[in-house]
Amino acid sequence: MRNGLCCVLLSIIIAICSFDAKCATAMANALIVNGLTVTATNQLEFGSLAASSTAGTISQNGTTTGGVNAVSSGATRSAAIFTVSGESSSNANYTFTLPPSITLVSGANQMTATLSVASGSGAGNAGSINRTLASGTDILTINGILSVAANQASGSYIGTYNVEATY
Amino acid sequence: MKFLTNQQQQDSRPIKLSHVAAIFLIFLSLVLKIADGNAAVVTSVSQNTGMGFSLVTQGASGGTIKTAVSCAGTGTAKKIGTTAAFPCANGVFLISGSNNSTGANRNRVTIIIPASATISSGGITMNVALSLSSVAVVKQRSIVLSGPSGGIGTFSFPVYGTLTLGANQNSGDYNGSYNVMVCNNSLTSC
Numbered sequence: 001m002r003n004g005l006c007c008v009l010l011s012i013i014i015a016i017c018s019f020d021a022k023c024a025t026a027m028a029n030a031l032i033v034n035g036l037t038v039t040a041t042n043q044l045e046f047g048s049l050a051a052s053s054t055a056g057t058i059s060q061n062g063t064t065t066g067g068v069n070a071v072s073s074g075a076t077r078s079a080a081i082f083t084v085s086g087e088s089s090s091n092a093n094y095t096f097t098l099p100p101s102i103t104l105v106s107g108a109n110q111m112t113a114t115l116s117v118a119s120g121s122g123a124g125n126a127g128s129i130n131r132t133l134a135s136g137t138d139i140l141t142i143n144g145i146l147s148v149a150a151n152q153a154s155g156s157y158i159g160t161y162n163v164e165a166t167y
Numbered sequence: 168m169k170f171l172t173n174q175q176q177q178d179s180r181p182i183k184l185s186h187v188a189a190i191f192l193i194f195l196s197l198v199l200k201i202a203d204g205n206a207a208v209v210t211s212v213s214q215n216t217g218m219g220f221s222l223v224t225q226g227a228s229g230g231t232i233k234t235a236v237s238c239a240g241t242g243t244a245k246k247i248g249t250t251a252a253f254p255c256a257n258g259v260f261l262i263s264g265s266n267n268s269t270g271a272n273r274n275r276v277t278i279i280i281p282a283s284a285t286i287s288s289g290g291i292t293m294n295v296a297l298s299l300s301s302v303a304v305v306k307q308r309s310i311v312l313s314g315p316s317g318g319i320g321t322f323s324f325p326v327y328g329t330l331t332l333g334a335n336q337n338s339g340d341y342n343g344s345y346n347v348m349v350c351n352n353s354l355t356s357c
Contacts, residue, residue: 021350022212024260028286028295029342030220030232030330031253090222090248167224167247 033087036094036165042081044144046113048074051152059145068148079118080142084165088136096140097164100126104146106155113146113159131165207264207274207312207320212349216259218295218328221249225336234258235301235327244332258326262349264312266320274312274320279348282306286330286343293341296329 048071049058056066060079064070070077086092096117104111115126118141122129131138220232226243233239238246238255249255267273282304284295299305312320326347 021348022209022262023346023348024212024214025344026214026218026258026260026326026347027342027344028218028220028258028284028328029253029340030286030293031222031250031340032288032332032336032338033222033224033247034338035224035226087222087224087247089253090250092222092248094247167245 031087031089036084036086036167038163038165039083039085040080041083041139042078044080044113044115044142045075045078046144046146047071047077049146049148051148051150051154053150055148055150057145057147060143066148067150080115080144082140082142082163084131084133084138084140086133086136086165086167088133090133091135092133092167094131094133094138094165094167096122096129096131096138097166098126098129098142099161099163102144102159102161104157104159106153106157109153109155109157111146111148111152111157113144115142115144115161117141118143207266207276207351209262209264209276209349209351210319211263212347213261213263214258214347215261215323216256218258218326219249219254219256220328220330221246221255222253223247223330223332225332225334225338227334229332229334229336231332232330233327234329242332243334244330244336258328258347260324260326260347262310262312262322262324264320266312266314266316266318269316273316274314275309276312276322276349276351278308278310278324279350280306280326281345284328284343284345286341288337288339288341291337291339291341293333293336294331295343295345296331297345298327298329299324301325301327 044060046058050069050071052067054067056068058064058068060077062070062077098115101112101114116124117129121131221238223232224245224247228243230240230242230244232244234257240246280297283297285292286295299308310322312322314320
């Protein structure tokens with residue numbers, strides 16, 4: 001009787017899909033990728049400078065204005081560099097978020113530096129910047145301009161800031 | 168002369184009841200096909216385009232990706248791009264059938280899809296809700312094949328998918344399949 005039941009069921013399936021209906025097997029796919037990673041590969045460094053009775057600025061490449069003088073000794077000036085890594089199989093767009101300014105602190109004294117993307121999409125700007133991964137990687141150089149007040153107190157000024165990269 | 172017991176008589180029957188039932192069903196199918204003079208006869212249904220949800224990034228709270236809206240995401244699910252292997256696409260199918268020469272339903276057929284499919288990667292699964300409509304859940308649809316009476320008719324149709332990602336969905340290459348059935352409109356099974 002079991003064999004007979006199998007025959008009946010088989011007949012029903014054949015009747016539905018072979019005689020009066022057609023079936024197709026369809027495919028579906030998706031590639032789920034992890035979020036982006038951001039690595040700081042170089043710090044923003046303004047080096048040593050001498051303030052005066054006149055306010056001024058100094059950039060990460062040593063360019064000065066006003067009464068600020070760049071001093072050759074001390075830390076090497078450099079732009080900040082961030083490496084953004086993501087999905088390599090697609091040149092995906094993403095958003096890089098950079099604060100427009102940061103505060104550098106030395107004890108009770110402060111200075112402010114403005115930040116901007118050095119090149120590529122969003123060059124010269126801060127805030128939310130649309131960028132594109134090239135084969136899964138994007139390298140951003142961040143420039144800064146430090147504002148130095150008249151008779152700015154001497155000291156070692158340090159500041160931190162957060163950046164974010166999201167698809 | 169040979170005498171048989173009742174049990175021996177049952178065992179020696181050349182055709183069992185179940186076999187008769189099977190033969191009857193096959194016969195019934197043939198009769199249905201012959202009596203199906205007012206409907207198209209589906210000759211093939213094939214997938215022209217596989218359903219794709221593109222490259223998707225997940226998030227802390229999950230979300231959905233819908234092929235009907237160019238794989239736009241909800242929640243923390245977001246399409247980040249496409250490749251040849253991972254396009255954003257509805258499933259697209261082509262039906263071919265013979266239009267009967269007479270009758271109001273000479274070129275009408277019915278499409279049936281399952282409510283959902285599962286795609287998986289390394290034992291991790293995601294659900295894909297399927298629909299024959301871009302704006303509502305439609306699992307069955309009666310359509311009319313193109314083409315002249317007595318000739319070959321065709322019809323192309325999309326299948327829309329909504330992929331549901333869980334919170335922090337595992338990354339990976341997810342694949343799966345589902346079945347599409349097309350049959351003559353007069354079949355009660357449709």
